[in-house]
Amino acid sequence: MTPVLFYGVPSGCSFGSIVALEWLGKPYQLCRVEMPEAATSDSYRRINPWRKPHHC
Numbered sequence: 001m002t003p004v005l006f007y008g009v010p011s012g013c014s015f016g017s018i019v020a021l022e023w024l025g026k027p028y029q030l031c032r033v034e035m036p037e038a039a040t041s042d043s044y045r046r047i048n049p050w051r052k053p054h055h056c
Helices: 017-026 041-047
Strands: 006-008 026-031
Touching: 006 017, 017 026
Parallel strands: 006 026
Antiparallel strands: none
């Protein structure tokens, strides 16, 4: 089974999803996103010009 690529913010709301994947024993690869540093980068601005963070 191919692991799910999961983007998460340390100490963010994504933690619950990570716990669920662990409990279920499902394979995943975690890609941590450092906020707010990532939300102010030029590469982030290309996909989100207003630099508004996504909230849970």
